Amino acid sequence: xxxxxxxxxxxILFIVGCGATRxxxxxxxxxxxxxxxxxxxxxxxxxxxxTLDPPADRIFDEYMGNLLKERKLLNLxxxxxxxxxxxxxxxxxxxxxxxxxxxxxxxxxxxxxDAELLDKTTGALIGRMQSRQTVxxxxxxxxxxxxxxxxxxxxxxxxxxxxxxxx
Amino acid sequence: xxxxxxxxxxxxxxxxxxxxNAGCSQTTYKASTYRQTVTTxxxxxxxxxxxxxLLDRVVGTTPVVFPFNYEEEVDRHxxxxxxxxxxxxxxxxxxxxxxxxxxxxxxxxxxPTSEARPAGRFVNNTLTLRLSADGFEPVxxxxxxxxxxxxxxxxxxxxxxx
Numbered sequence: 001x002x003x004x005x006x007x008x009x010x011x012i013l014f015i016v017g018c019g020a021t022r023x024x025x026x027x028x029x030x031x032x033x034x035x036x037x038x039x040x041x042x043x044x045x046x047x048x049x050x051t052l053d054p055p056a057d058r059i060f061d062e063y064m065g066n067l068l069k070e071r072k073l074l075n076l077x078x079x080x081x082x083x084x085x086x087x088x089x090x091x092x093x094x095x096x097x098x099x100x101x102x103x104x105x106x107x108x109x110x111x112x113x114d115a116e117l118l119d120k121t122t123g124a125l126i127g128r129m130q131s132r133q134t135v136x137x138x139x140x141x142x143x144x145x146x147x148x149x150x151x152x153x154x155x156x157x158x159x160x161x162x163x164x165x166x167x
Numbered sequence: 168x169x170x171x172x173x174x175x176x177x178x179x180x181x182x183x184x185x186x187x188n189a190g191c192s193q194t195t196y197k198a199s200t201y202r203q204t205v206t207t208x209x210x211x212x213x214x215x216x217x218x219x220x221l222l223d224r225v226v227g228t229t230p231v232v233f234p235f236n237y238e239e240e241v242d243r244h245x246x247x248x249x250x251x252x253x254x255x256x257x258x259x260x261x262x263x264x265x266x267x268x269x270x271x272x273x274x275x276x277x278x279p280t281s282e283a284r285p286a287g288r289f290v291n292n293t294l295t296l297r298l299s300a301d302g303f304e305p306v307x308x309x310x311x312x313x314x315x316x317x318x319x320x321x322x323x324x325x326x327x328x329x
Contacts, residue, residue, distance in 0.1 A: 020254060047201035088201055090243055091281050104261060105250045105278030112281065114241075116204050124234035125206040136254065136278055 019109075019135035019145075023156050027117065027127035033082065033165050039073045040081035040120060041065055044113065045088045056092045056111060060150040067158045071165070080120055087115040087157075091132070094146040097139060104137035109145040113153045131156035195246040198281065202238040202290060207312040209235050209294070210319045217300040217324055229298070237292040237312050241283050247276040289313060300324055 033039075041064065046057045064087075068074035075081035091112035099107020112132040119126055133152040135145040211219055212230045219226040219233075226233045250258040250273050261269045292312040299305040303324040310318060 045201075047199060049199045086204070088203075090199070090201060090283065091245075091279075093279055099277075103272055103275065103277055104257065105248075105253065105275075108278045110279060110281075114201075114203065114283070118204065119234075122234050123206075123236045125204045125236070128203070130283075132281075134253075134278075136250075137257065 019133065019137075021134075021152075021156065022132040023130070023160075025127070025129045025160050027129065027160065027164065031117070031126050031164055033073065033161070035166060037082040038075035038077070038079070039068060039117075039161075040075045040084045041068055042084060042086045045086075046092075047088050047090055048092050050092065052089075052092055053094065054147055056094075056146075056150045057089050059147060060087070060089065060111075060113065060154055063151045064154040064157070067154060071158075071162070073161070073165075082120060083126060084118040084120050085115060086118060087113050089150070090114050092150070095135065097143045097145070100135065100137050100142055101139035108134055108136040109142075109149045110134050111149040111153050113150070113157070115157055129157055129160055195244045195282075197242050198245040199243045200240050200286070201243070203241050203285075204236060205239045205289070205292075205312065205314055206234045206236050207315050208317040209233055209310070210317060211296070211298075212319075212321050213298060213300075214323045215300050215303060217298040217303070217306075217322075220297045220299070222295060235294050235312055235318075238290040239314060240286040240288040240290065242286045243281055243283050245279055245281045248278055248280045249274045249276045250278060253278045253280060285314075287314075296320075298322060298324060302327055304329075 044057045044060050044064075046052060064085075065074060068085075069076075089111070091110055093108060093110040095109030096107040100109075110132065112130070115129045115131075117126040117128075118124065131153045133149050133156070135142050135149060210230070210232045217229050219229060219231055250261075258269075258273050262273060289312065294310050294312070296308045296310065297305060298308070304327055306322055306324055308320065308322060310320070312318070
């Protein structure tokens, strides 16, 4: 009886992946993006002090750039952008799925990005967003978290920007 | 309760307390420092309308409000925490689902946690203003931004020759 339950638990732990999100935003209510207004997206700055493997910064840049492009928010024209999105990769841990399977918390994959929205004309800070995503337990299902974790962070940021469109 | 079960529970309790103690003794350390943008609004009023100049540009004529941008250093502190500290709900669920087997292991500090704390150290936060008006002595004023939302300056220009 107990061995069956233990096996079921082991199986569940083997296949699932679980993590946490911490998101903090300080974008003023007065800020909004109207149709045609765009964002100048600066490449993310790696301030972790580490060499990234996989290149989480490049993964974030490519994914975030595409998210902005899909929404026609990425500044590609000669017209100046309304705001500048400046991001810093402040924390990145590649982690590993075996560690997560062995013990929750061990081998945790982490990505934290601190993003600022700046006024393009004056350089003044409009607001700040910080997202931290983790995958801290699970097994086979969580393989590849090191590649997608910073994409989840980008999803958090774009969700917040979406709230500011045409408000 | 059999003697064997009691012995197992005792061993688990000792292991839990030991590992808990090990978890509590984890120290936080500074992992990295980065900079974030700070903007302070500068509002200048004068006794006579005066042109406000920075080193590289003219800001406008008083009364004037303009943003002053500089940077603040942020220290990122990290420590490894146990799962009860980071995900108490999941840790409790796992303990119940595993009939207590997970409990002794749950207190092992395994998960990296981090906290960003503004260090109160500012970079490029000094601004030199030069105010001038026809018939008045120019005034130079140096200000230092320290994360304030707004700085209000009320300056007086004296007529030339006084």
